[in-house]
Amino acid sequence: MKMSPQMVKAQENMQPGVITANGFLGDESAPLVDLIARDEDTMHELGVDFDDAADRLEWLLEEGRKGLGEPVTIDGSWLVKTDEARGHLPSPFEDGIFRKVNATIRRADGSRDEIRVSHLSLHLMRKYHFLQGKGSPFRIEPNTLKSVLGL
Amino acid sequence: MLNPAMLIAPLSIGAIGAGLAALISVTDKIVNNYGEVTININSGKKEMTVQGGGNMLNTLAEQQIFIPSACGGRGSCGECKVKVTSDIGPTLPTELPWMSSEEIKENVRLSCQIKLKEDVELEIPDYLFYIRRYTCTVERISDLTHDIKEVSMKLPQGQSIEYKAGQYMQLEAPKYGKVKEPTQRAYSMSSAPHEPARIEFMIRLVPGGIVTTYVHEHMQEGEKIDAIGPFGEFHVRDTDAMMICVAGGSGMAPFKAIFNDMIHTGRINERDCWYFFGARTAKDLFYVDWLNELQEKYERFHFVPALSEPEETDDWDGETGLITEVLDKYLKMPELANAEKEGYLCGSPGMLDACMDVMREKNDMPDEKIYFDKFG
Structure with missing residues (x-):
């Protein structure tokens, strides 16, 4: 699929060492538009809506922040631990800056699946349907997402 | 045998490509050659002629004028503000998230986003003329907790640095691994100003x-690393008000500097100081013995560590709960509630917000008496 100049620039910014040490693409080198198209297909097959899932994850992240870094049980269903650092991260699409707040979210029933999200990763998920490359620490795997959110 | 005619097409295409590349290069030099531009700072207090085309932040740094920039010029910290008094065009979209309407009206700009295309006049605080870049030697790296390292650095032979306890420096990590350019970040100094030939930091690993x-996985004792500063407005105000200090994690750094400075100047005997330090378990605490010693030695110094989730093996008999809950409990004690107070905070943004809420909303401490380092 053809890459727009914005996508080309974003993929450059997603390389390791540009915005974060590990970058956003994990082990994948395919064009960004292809990664996004693949994950859109998977999310569609699973019946998971990007916006709804991002809203739910953001709610969990904000509830988790109330623990000031300690794990918090939310609605008896999720265990959320947030971590904050000073400073901001720019979006690789150069369309905003985001505080360094991230949350690790898992089911409170002890299942091993977990999702790690940040304000930036939720922005990328909501606006661009970009779930990060496989192998990225912030990869949102659609199947895991569905399982963790209980959708 | 290779037919020479087969080479004509690729060679022709190559020649045309090379010609176009040369044309683009020449055009670029003509179109993007801004020539020399003059930067006039603080109404002629400093004036310099530089090559145009670079961004203002880096160009000023090349002239040994260092504007604070916690992100090293990536447009993600909003710290590198300068007031531009000549016309250089409207505020850019990349600057807007950091600007208040008042600042836009005053033509305050983010120096990392401004390309120098023409002569420019600007205003910066005078103290920035004294900021320096120091090429330090890493003397010692030690583990304070599983994710916080203390790094001590020696300034170059014969150099010293003047600063206030609580201020910060920008450390510049060199290129390493897949990181293709030097990167700066801001860290509070934990060293005290009366030892001006060395600086020290506490650095928590951010995933x-x-x-x-770089600091946690690559930095070696004995290597050279650049530090730029000092910067920041986080320092103890010279009053007799009771100090309410709150920190978590590497937020300990400026307070170690502040307490050692108060010991050095004798101020630790002259004003009440309460230090609340929050951690999850005992393994996340550090410098506890030293702080307990200060409490025993100095009557007006009080140390209150609090664990939010002590483990059974911690054998913990101190305060338990979130640091905000413990802070609120103490601020309601008559000894503290009735005193004139100043708040000093250092920690994650979430912790700062929560502590500000406890101080302001629940205990009526005035906004202007609560200080924190706002970088990042």
């Missing part, structure tokens, strides 16, 4: 952080 990953 994915470019500079913290």
Whole structure:
């Protein structure tokens, strides 16, 4: 699929060492538009809506922040631990800056699946349907997402 | 045998490509050659002629004028503000998230986003003329907790640095691994000003952080590293008000500097100081013995560590709960509630917000008496 100049620039910014040490693409080198198209297909097959899932994850992240870094049980269903650092991260699409707040979210029933999200990763998920490359620490795997959110 | 005619097409295409590349290069030099531009700072207090085309932040740094920039010029910290008094065009979209309407009206700009295309006049605080870049030697790296390292650095022979306890420096990690350019981040100094030939930091590993990953996984004792500063407005105000200090994690750094400075100047005997330090378990605490010693030695110094989730093996008999809950409990004690107070905070943004809420909303401490380092 053809890459727009914005996508080309974003993929450059997603390389390791540009915005974060590990970058956003994990082990994948395919064009960004292809990664996004693949994950859109998977999310569609699973019946998971990007916006709804991002809203739910953001709610969990904000509830988790109330623990000031300690794990918090939310609605008896999720265990959320947030971590904050000073400073901001720019979006690789150069369309905003985001505080360094991230949350690790898992089911409170002890299942091993977990999702790690940040304000930036939720922005990328909501606006661009970009779930990060496989192998990225912030990869949102659609199947895991569905399982963790209980959708 | 290779037919020479087969080479004509690729060679022709190559020649045309090379010609176009040369044309683009020449055009670029003509179109993007801004020539020399003059930067006039603080109404002629400093004036310099530089090559145009670079961004203002880096160009000024090349002239040894260092504007604070916690992100090293990536447009993600909003710290590198300068007031431009000549016309250089409207505020850019990349600057807007950091600007208040008042600042836009005053033509305050982010120096990392401004390309120098023409002569420019600007205003900066005078103290920035005294900021320096120091090429330090890493003397010692030690573990304070599983994710916080203390790094001590020696300034170059014969150099010293003047600063206030609580201020910060920008450390520059060199290129490493897949990181293709030097990267700066801001860290509070934990050293005290009466030892001006060395500086010290406490650096927590931020997952994915470019500079913290360098410090934790690549930095070696004996290597050279650049530090720029000092910067920041976080320092103890010279009053007799009771100090309410709150920190978590590497937020301990400026307070170690502040307490050692108060010991050195004798101020630790002259004003009440309460230090609340929050951690999850005992393994996340550090410098506890030293702080307990200060409490025993200095009557007006009080140390209150609090664990939010002590483990059974911690054998903990101190305060338990979130640091905000413990802070609120103490601020309601008559000894503290009735005193004139100043708040000093250092920690994650979430912790700062929560502590500000406890101080302001629940205990009527005035906003202007609560201080924190706002970088990042």
